[in-house]
Amino acid sequence: MFVGHYCAAFVAKRIEPRLPLWSLLLAVQLVDVFWALFILLGIERASLDPALPGNPLVLSYMPYTHSLPATVVWSFAAAVLGVMLWARGEHKLKLGLTLAAAVASHWFLDLLVHRHDLALWDNAYKVGLGLWNQPMAAYALEVLLLSGSVALLAFSNSWPEARRRALAFLCIGLVFLQTATQFGATPNGLQLMVVSALLVYLLVPVAGYWAEE
Numbered sequence: 658m659f660v661g662h663y664c665a666a667f668v669a670k671r672i673e674p675r676l677p678l679w680s681l682l683l684a685v686q687l688v689d690v691f692w693a694l695f696i697l698l699g700i701e702r703a704s705l706d707p708a709l710p711g712n713p714l715v716l717s718y719m720p721y722t723h724s725l726p727a728t729v730v731w732s733f734a735a736a737v738l739g740v741m742l743w744a745r746g747e748h749k750l751k752l753g754l755t756l757a758a759a760v761a762s763h764w765f766l767d768l769l770v771h772r773h774d775l776a777l778w779d780n781a782y783k784v785g786l787g788l789w790n791q792p793m794a795a796y797a798l799e800v801l802l803l804s805g806s807v808a809l810l811a812f813s814n815s816w817p818e819a820r821r822r823a824l825a826f827l828c829i830g831l832v833f834l835q836t837a838t839q840f841g842a843t844p845n846g847l848q849l850m851v852v853s854a855l856l857v858y859l860l861v862p863v864a865g866y867w868a869e870e
């Protein structure tokens with residue numbers, strides 16, 4: 658899953674407005690940021706098979722970022738950091754749990770689209786419902802999750818009316834990214850794909866910071 662992951666950030670922002678939007682946009686892709694770094698460093702492994710429908714990624718080894726136990730560890734670490742940074746006095750638990758849920762949402766949303774590459778333990782017992790094999794359904798799901806969650810946030814008390822237009826622009830930009838990625842040319846090699854994904858994961862929170870300012 659790609660931009661659909663951001664739905665968890667918009668829902669979390671509605672639930673816990675004390676968390677800056679940029680932190681949530683980073684949180685929901687946190688394990689993919691590390692996945693990109695770990696692929697580039699050779700710690701995790703993947704390859705491309707252009708014959709596959711929907712998404713050419715073959716994700717053979719990613720126990721540190723996309724296994725269920727790893728998800729628990731990343732979520733806990735993010736929650737601790739978030740509470741230290743943004744919880745002033747009251748309702749620390751709510752803030753921590755919201756951030757942890759944002760990080761953990763990544764695994765469960767990936768579960769819908771990935772083929773059998775998400776490990777329940779270490780690098781074994783792999784699951785994935787494989788919606789990537791139905792590219793149009795996967796695309797529709799991503800766009801629906803994104804636009805639905807943006808609307809849910811935009812028309813709530815957690816988001817200032819004056820910044821609604823900025824949020825709409827962010828949403829349009831993300832739909833464009835999804836469309837270009839899914840229907841554009843298959844990237845030339847895994848490294849290029851991973852580096853461009855990493856850039857997107859880091860630039861989207863910057864855009865989110867702008868949208869909220």
Ligand SMILES: [Zn+2]
Pocket residue numbers: 658688689692723763767
């Ligand atoms: Zn992922």
